[in-house]
Amino acid sequence: MSVFNRDDDDGISRGERAVLVLPDIAGTKAMRSVEARLDEAAGLAAAIGIEVVARRSVRVRAPRPASLFGKGQAEEIAAAVADEKAGLLIVDAALSPVQQKNLEEMTKAKVIDRTGLILEIFGERAATAEGRMQVELAHLDYQAGRLVRSWTHLERQRGGFGFLGGPGETQIEADRRMIRDRMARIKKELEQVKRTRGLHRDRRQKxxxxxxxxxxxxxxxxxxxxxxxxxxxxxxxxxxxxxxxxxxxxxxxxxxxxxxxxxxxxxxxxxxxxxxxxxxxxxxxxxxxxxxxxxxxxxxxxxxxxxxxxxxxxxxxxxxxxxxxxxxxxxxxxxxxxxxxxxxxxxxxxxxxxxxxxxxxxxxxxxxxxxxxxxxxxSGDDTRAVTLSSSEGEKMAWLHARGKVIGQDSDGEHITMKVRLSAVDWARFQAL
The missing domain is CATH 3.40.50.300 (P-loop containing nucleotide triphosphate hydrolases)
Structure with missing residues (x-):
């Protein structure tokens, strides 16, 4: 679920036809083959119902600031998009806002890069309130520098994150201010979630x-x-x-x-x-x-x-x-x-x-x-001697449950236990 909506409501369409392009940039070392990278990118697209109808790798000797690809390469990609009647171009790399906008103009199609694609998946899949806030914050951080699209009504709910929607050029400054304000609110809410999670973690450690x-x-x-x-x-x-x-x-x-x-x-x-x-x-x-x-x-x-x-x-x-x-x-x-x-x-x-x-x-x-x-x-357990008063039954039970008690003596008021504990559990016991 998304936590915002744009003026246009033509976001992700399951079954949308897409052309997938992998820029094979000269001089970069990759542990995976080109085919494996294309397979993974196609899998990412399939995860949100996008149909990849054509895919190819393009050797890029020197990335162009304006469009990443050379002019001839961009024209070939545009032709492939037109031939396949695809409404979407997926570029399996990070695009700058300028590159994304120029590629959209060249191909007459919506363009999404790898970051946007993964964020779109996360936006659709996040189920908890915390997950949705985390994904929205990531999206807003990503989108803040590009604003080649426009949206309003940040409080409304909709599936996905709308990266695949149509272009919009209005209300840029208003959108930028809304993004900043929304990010500040989410960060404040996530800090509270973090504190609550920390309390839960402390309880689990006990x-x-x-x-x-x-x-x-x-x-x-x-x-x-x-x-x-x-x-x-x-x-x-x-x-x-x-x-x-x-x-x-x-x-x-x-x-x-x-x-x-x-x-x-x-x-x-x-x-x-x-x-x-x-x-x-x-x-x-x-x-x-x-x-x-x-x-x-x-x-x-x-x-x-x-x-x-x-x-x-x-x-x-x-x-x-x-x-x-x-x-x-x-x-x-x-x-x-x-x-x-x-x-x-x-x-x-x-x-x-x-x-x-x-x-x-x-x-x-x-x-x-x-x-x-x-x-x-x-592994790494140490034998430790722990002396407790006879009234500290809860701590004794904790030691029996978490460690291995190998002996104990009592003088009536105090009990001394020899117990094998890991360093992590010893630190937890001391915090009880």
Missing amino acids: APWPLVALVGYTNAGKSTLFNRMTKAEVLAEDLLFATLDPTMREVKLPGSGKAILSDTVGFVSDLPTELIAAFRATLEEVLAADLILHIRDMAHPDRDAQAADVEAVLESLGLEEGKGPPRIEVWNKADAMARDEREALAGEAARREDVAVVSALTGEGIEALRVAIVERLG
């Missing part, structure tokens, strides 16, 4: 269950794994960004233990900086986790590039490899791999302590993953 956060590239199978482990019914489809808002459920672990499993938004290559900033509050759940599960689609040809993109976002949160909570790489979609590849992967995983091979779809390897979670959560 609970005797660890928090396990799922992260991964979009469509890696996070939500399917979440459903498999928690018996929840979170939307899990073969669709980019099928779920956006974080979900938490209790999960049972071997030895009568429990944990809270948190499913987060999927990552994607070249994730717009506006969205990283807007969703930082949501991603802060990862910072508070006791354990991170990095879900990887091992059947995907670009699995290494996808993993690098996830690591880049985690690094932006201050979670470089070796810092923050311990991690387990969950090598998912084992059922989709050839037998010889599965065997090679299983052999590699057996040599590592931080890897689990699973199929979230069939359930293969899930019980072994539960065991690995318990072992990883318990």
Whole structure:
């Protein structure tokens, strides 16, 4: 849902015909093949019902400030749009406002870049009030510098974000002021949400269950794994960004233990900086986790590039490899791999302590993953002596639930317990 509407109401139309163009810019290094990048961009378009009727890569030796492409290339793109009777041109790159406007004039079609496309998807999918505010803030931040379109009535609700609507040139200054005012209000509301989330996080940290956060590239199978482990019914489809808002459920672990499993938004290559900033509050759940599960689609040809993109976002949160909570790489979609590849992967995983091979779809390897979670959560535990008064039953129960009590003595008034606790849990206990 969008939280604003424009004067014109011809936003996204499912089934809209589009031509997809990937600028292959000389001198830039890409971990993915051109075909793989085109496939992902087409998947993004399909996620909001856009029909890509033609797609091509265009070699760009020197990006043009006015239109990105050279004159001849722009003419060829315009001809392709006309031949396909497409009303939309998708450019899988970031366009400046001037480039977007000039390409619209050249092609006589609506133009959307990669950032706008991803924001459009997020605008349609965000379900919670916080998610909608975060997406709207990201959109307004993106749109503030371009204003090649015009809208009013920021308070009304409509699906999508209207990037694909027709042009408008009126009330630019009024729109700019409305954007600034609206952004200020949203930021104030999000600060309140952040404080509330912090209070909830503090309460969770006092609970005797660890928090396990799922992260991964979009469509890696996070939500399917979440459903498999928690018996929840979170939307899990073969669709980019099928779920956006974080979900938490209790999960049972071997030895009568429990944990809270948190499913987060999927990552994607070249994730717009506006969205990283807007969703930082949501991603802060990862910072508070006791354990991170990095879900990887091992059947995907670009699995290494996808993993690098996830690591880049985690690094932006201050979670470089070796810092923050311990991690387990969950090598998912084992059922989709050839037998010889599965065997090679299983052999590699057996040599590592931080890897689990699973199929979230069939359930293969899930019980072994539960065991690995318990072992990883318990790694690095220290034995600590804790003396409590006999009236502090709540704290004693917390230590029994969260740690491993290996002995205790009592003098009638005080009880001294020897308990194995991780550094994270020790800090939490001291905060009780």
